[in-house]
Amino acid sequence: MLDRRLVEAISRALKLNPGSITPETSQENTEAWDSLAHLNLILEIEAAFGVRFSSEEIPLLTSVARLQEALERHGAL
Amino acid sequence: MSTKAHTKAHTVHPQRGLRIALLANCTIELLQRPLANALNERGFEADFWVGGFGQYRQAILDPDSALYDFAPDIVLLYLDGEDLFPEVLENPFDLDTDRRQQLARSRIDELEALTTHLGKRLPQATLLLNTVTIPPLNTLVGLEYNSDYSVRDVISGYNTGLARLAHRSPSVVVVDVESLVAWLGFARWRDPRLWYLARMRWSREAIQALAERYAATIAGRLGQMRKCLVLDLDNILWGGIVGEEGVAGIKLGEEGIGLAYVEFQMELLNLYRKGILLAICSKNNPADALEVLRSHPAMRLREEHFAAMRINWEDKATNLRAIAEELNIGLDSLVFVDDNPVERAWVREALPEVYVPEWPDDPSDFKTALLELEVSHFHKLAITEEDRRRGELYRAQAQRRKLQATATSLEDFYRSLEMRATIGVADSFTIPRIAQLTQKTNQFNLTTRRYTEAEITDLANSPESLVYWLELTDRFGSNGIVGVLILRALTKETWLVDTFLLSCRVMGRTVENAFLGFACDVLRAKGAKKLIGEYRPTAKNAPVADLYPRLGFRLVEQRQDSQLWELDLERQQVEIPEWFEIVLVSEGAHA
Numbered sequence: 001m002l003d004r005r006l007v008e009a010i011s012r013a014l015k016l017n018p019g020s021i022t023p024e025t026s027q028e029n030t031e032a033w034d035s036l037a038h039l040n041l042i043l044e045i046e047a048a049f050g051v052r053f054s055s056e057e058i059p060l061l062t063s064v065a066r067l068q069e070a071l072e073r074h075g076a077l
Numbered sequence: 078m079s080t081k082a083h084t085k086a087h088t089v090h091p092q093r094g095l096r097i098a099l100l101a102n103c104t105i106e107l108l109q110r111p112l113a114n115a116l117n118e119r120g121f122e123a124d125f126w127v128g129g130f131g132q133y134r135q136a137i138l139d140p141d142s143a144l145y146d147f148a149p150d151i152v153l154l155y156l157d158g159e160d161l162f163p164e165v166l167e168n169p170f171d172l173d174t175d176r177r178q179q180l181a182r183s184r185i186d187e188l189e190a191l192t193t194h195l196g197k198r199l200p201q202a203t204l205l206l207n208t209v210t211i212p213p214l215n216t217l218v219g220l221e222y223n224s225d226y227s228v229r230d231v232i233s234g235y236n237t238g239l240a241r242l243a244h245r246s247p248s249v250v251v252v253d254v255e256s257l258v259a260w261l262g263f264a265r266w267r268d269p270r271l272w273y274l275a276r277m278r279w280s281r282e283a284i285q286a287l288a289e290r291y292a293a294t295i296a297g298r299l300g301q302m303r304k305c306l307v308l309d310l311d312n313i314l315w316g317g318i319v320g321e322e323g324v325a326g327i328k329l330g331e332e333g334i335g336l337a338y339v340e341f342q343m344e345l346l347n348l349y350r351k352g353i354l355l356a357i358c359s360k361n362n363p364a365d366a367l368e369v370l371r372s373h374p375a376m377r378l379r380e381e382h383f384a385a386m387r388i389n390w391e392d393k394a395t396n397l398r399a400i401a402e403e404l405n406i407g408l409d410s411l412v413f414v415d416d417n418p419v420e421r422a423w424v425r426e427a428l429p430e431v432y433v434p435e436w437p438d439d440p441s442d443f444k445t446a447l448l449e450l451e452v453s454h455f456h457k458l459a460i461t462e463e464d465r466r467r468g469e470l471y472r473a474q475a476q477r478r479k480l481q482a483t484a485t486s487l488e489d490f491y492r493s494l495e496m497r498a499t500i501g502v503a504d505s506f507t508i509p510r511i512a513q514l515t516q517k518t519n520q521f522n523l524t525t526r527r528y529t530e531a532e533i534t535d536l537a538n539s540p541e542s543l544v545y546w547l548e549l550t551d552r553f554g555s556n557g558i559v560g561v562l563i564l565r566a567l568t569k570e571t572w573l574v575d576t577f578l579l580s581c582r583v584m585g586r587t588v589e590n591a592f593l594g595f596a597c598d599v600l601r602a603k604g605a606k607k608l609i610g611e612y613r614p615t616a617k618n619a620p621v622a623d624l625y626p627r628l629g630f631r632l633v634e635q636r637q638d639s640q641l642w643e644l645d646l647e648r649q650q651v652e653i654p655e656w657f658e659i660v661l662v663s664e665g666a667h668a
Contacts, residue, residue: 036106039271043281055270 003077006068009048013041026063038062049076092122093301098149099125100133102160104277108291111284115292120301130276131160137191140198151203151295152195155254156188157278158209158232165228169217177227181234185242192246200531203298204248205291208236208255213263247530250458252294254287261286289453297456299527300516303432304410305354305384306345306455307400310366312416314342314378316440319365330375337440342377344447349382352464353455354404354471356385358396358413363388384471393420394427404471405581407519407617412454461510463557473553474582491587491656494551498591501662503537503544510558511546514578518561519617521589522578523610523624524639541566542575543599547592549583559583560592570606577610584620587654593628594653595661601646609633610642 002023010025011018014032027033033041042058045051045067051074053061061067071077095116099105109125116123126147128136133154136144144152159166161184165177172180188206195204211228220226236255243249258266261283268280279287296302311318315338316328328335349355355378359366366388370380380386385403387396393415401408408430415421421433432454437446457464477494484490503511508530515528528536537544547560560583563576574596579588600608610625626632628651630642644651653659 036104036275039275039277040107040110047281055273058270058274 002064003068003071005048006045006064006071006077009044010041010064010067013037013044021064023065023068024063028062033062045071049074051076092117093120093299095121095123095151095295095299096147096149097123097125097151097153097295098128098136098144098147099153099155100128100136100144101155101157102131102133103155103157104130104275105155107277107279107284108155108288111288112291115288116295119292119296121292121295121299134191137195145198149199149202151205152199153205153291154191155207156209158211158235159278161209161235162211162228162231165231166211166215169215169226169228172226174225174227174230177231178234181231181238184235185238188239189242189245192242192249196246196248196531200248200535201529202248203250203295203529204246205250205252205294206239206243207252208239210255210258210263212267250294250298252290254290257286257290258283293453293456294458297458300513302456302517303353303412303454304406305356305400305404305412306348306450307356307358307397307411307413308345309415309417309420310357310359310361310369310388312440313414313443314338314376315369315373319369320362324365324368324373327369327373329369329373334440335375337443339375339377341440341443341447344444346377346382348447348451348455349378349468350465351455351457351460352467354384354406354467355382356387356400356404357383358387358393358400358415360390360393361388381472382468384468384475393424397424397428397431405520405584412450414450459509461513463510463513466557469554470556470582473556476553477551488656491654494553494586494656496586496588496656497550497658497660498588498595499548499550499660499662500545500592500595501548503533503546507546507558508533508537511544511561514558514561514580515576518578518580519615520581520620521584522576522615522618523574523621524576524613525615525618526576528576536563536575545592545596547579547588549586549588556580556583560588562592562596564596564600566605567609570604571609572600572605572607573609574611587657589624590628590651591653591657591659594651595659597644597646597651606646608644608646610644611639612642613639 002021007018007021010016010021014030014037016030016032027038042053042061046053049071051071053070057070061070068077099109106127109127113123113125126144126149128144136142162180165172165180192204195202209232211232215228217226217228221229239251243251266280266283267278271277271280308314316334317326319327329338330336331339345355370376385400387400389396397411397413398408401411408428411431413424413431413433414436415424415433416436421436424431425433434446434450437443480493481490484493501507512528512530512533515526515533519525533544536542543564545562546558547562548558549556549560559580561576561578562574565573565575567573577593597608610630612622612625614622625642629649630644632640633643634641
C-alpha cells in the first residue's frame with residue numbers, strides 16, 4: 001500500500017494525477033521526472049515527512065517504491 | 078519590446094502578464110515555480126525563460142541570444158558570492174588589499190558592461206541584481222579583522238559597487254540578498270547536498286525566501302503595492318483595553334512590555350514617513366480612544382498621523398469599506414492588522430480584497446511582524462517627494478471635505494478652494510513621479526498604460542510625443558504632482574491622448590477639464606486639427622467611462638477592448654473652468 005501523503009507529495013512536485021501513481025512509477029518511465037524535478041521532489045518529501053536524506057541516498061530514490069522504502073528506513077512511515 | 082504587460086493589465090481578470098528571464102552563475106531552475114506562485118499572489122501571471130547554467134554573459138552579449146527573442150520585462154540575474162569570487166575562498170592568503178579591491182572592481186566593471194549592453198537591447202526591461210555574501214564560517218575566522226588577510230572587503234567592495242551601479246542605471250534594481258541571508262542565517266540558507274548534487278546555492282527554505290523577496294521587489298518596482306495599513310487599537314497600539322482599564326491602566330511606555338508597543342509605534346511612524354497611509358478601525362468608545370491618542374505621554378502616533386479613523390461599534394468590514402471610500406483607494410490597497418482572530422477571519426471572509434496577515438499573540442513579536450509586512454506588501458524601492466508628504470496631503474484632504482460639506486453649491490466649493498494647476502513638460506526631476514503615477518493609478522486612468530522611467534524618458538525626448546505633468550495647489554496646500562497627460566502625434570494634424578490620468582485624491586475637482594483644455598490650446602497652437610481620446614475599460618476605471626463624451630468628444634471607433642473618441646479642435650473647445658489659475662513652467666524649473 002502506498003502512503004497517501006507520499007502520493008500527494010509526488011503528485012504536487014511532478015504535477016501528476018494521483019491516480020496514475022503506482023509503486024512502479026519511476027524516473028525511467030515518467031517524463032516529468034527529470035533530474036531537477038527529482039531534487040524538487042526530494043525536497044518536497046523531506047518537508048512533508050520531516051526527514052533528511054543523505055547525498056548518497058538522493059540519487060538512488062528514483063522510483064515510488066524506493067522512496068517509500070527510504071521513508072520506512074528513516075522511521076517516517 | 079514586449080507589450081503583453083500593457084495589453085493584459087486589468088482586462089478580463091485582474092492578473093497582469095509579466096515576462097521574466099532567469100539568469101545565474103549557479104542552478105536557478107528551482108526558483109521558477111515558487112517565484113511564479115509568489116507573483117501570482119500579487120496579481121501577476123509570469124512567463125519564464127531560463128538561461129543555460131552559467132551562460133549569463135553569452136545570453137546578454139550574443140546578439141542572436143534567445144533572451145532577446147523572449148523580450149523580458151524583468152531580467153533576474155542571480156550571482157552568488159562564492160561563484161563570483163572563487164579565488165578568494167580558495168586561497169585568501171595569496172591576496173593583498175590591492176588585489177582584493179581590484180577583484181571587486183573588475184566584477185562590477187563587467188556587470189556594468191553587461192548592464193549597458195542589456196539596456197541598449199531591452200531599454201524597457203528592469204535588471205534585478207543582488208548583493209552577495211560568502212560563508213561566514215571560513216578559514217579566515219580569527220584572522221579577519223586581526224590580520225592583513227580578509228575576504229570581507231571583497232564582498233563589501235562589490236556590494237557598494239552595486240549600489241553605485243544602480244544609482245547610475247535607472248533600469249537596475251538591487252535586491253539585498255546579503256541582508257536576507259543574515260536574517261535567515263547562513264546555515265539555513267545553504268544546503269550543501271544541493272550544491273554537490275545540482276550546483277545549487279540555496280536550501281529549500283532559501284528558495285522560498287528568495288522567491289518572496291524577488292516577487293515583493295518586482296511588485297514594488299511595478300507599483301503593485303498596498304497603500305494603507307489599517308490598525309486596531311486595544312492590544313495592537315497599546316496593551317490592554319482602554320475602555321476597561323482607563324488611559325492610565327493601559328500598557329504603553331518605557332516599562333516592561335509597554336516598550337514593545339512603543340517600539341512598534343516607532344516603526345509605524347517610519348511607515349508613515351515612507352508614504353504609507355495609516356488608519357484606525359477599532360471597536361471602542363471614541364472618547365476613550367481619542368483620549369489616549371491625544372494625551373497619553375508615551376504615544377508616538379497621534380491623530381495627525383492617521384489619514385482616516387473609524388472608532389465605533391459597527392462591524393469591521395463596514396468600517397474598512399468606509400475607510401477605502403473616504404481615502405478614495407481600492408479595498409485591494411488595504412492591509413488590516415487586528416489582534417482578534419475572529420475579526421481577522423470575518424474581514425477575510427467579507428472582504429477578500431483586503432490583506433489580513435496572521436498576527437502574533439506576543440507584543441514582543443509585533444515589530445518584527447510589521448517589518449516582514451513592509452517587505453512583503455509595502456516594498457518601496459524609492460521615496461518621492463509625494464511619498465514624504467503623503468500623510469499631510471491626506472489630512473488636508475479631510476479639511477477639504479469639511480469645506481465641501483459647508484459650501485452651498487459645487488461651484489462655490491470649487492471657487493473657495495482657490496485652485497492653481499501648475500503644468501510642465503517631463504524632465505529629470507519629474508520623470509520618476511510620472512512613471513510612478515502610470516504604474517499605480519487605476520481609477521482615473523483612461524488607458525492604463527504602465528510605463529517605466531526609461532519609457533517616459535523616451536517619450537519625453539521624442540519629437541512625436543508630449544509628456545505633461547500637473548501639480549495642483551489649493552488653499553490647503555500643494556497636492557503634489559497628481560496628473561499626467563501624454564500626447565502622441567499620429568499625423569501633423571491629428572494627435573492621440575496616449576495617457577491621461579489623475580491621482581484619485583484630486584478626482585471630482587474638474588482638474589481634468591483644466592488639463593485637457595490646456596492641452597487643446599497647446600495643440601491648436603501647433604496646428605493640430607483633431608484630438609483623439611482613447612478609453613480602454615478595465616476592472617477599475619469605470620469612473621472615467623463617460624469622460625470623453627462629457628467633454629464633447631464624438632465616438633468614432635468602437636474596438637473590442639477600446640473606444641476612440643474625437644474632438645474637432647477647429648470647432649470645439651474644452652473649457653478651462655474659471656476657478657482655475659493655470660501656470661505653465663518651463664523645463665527644469667520644477668520646484
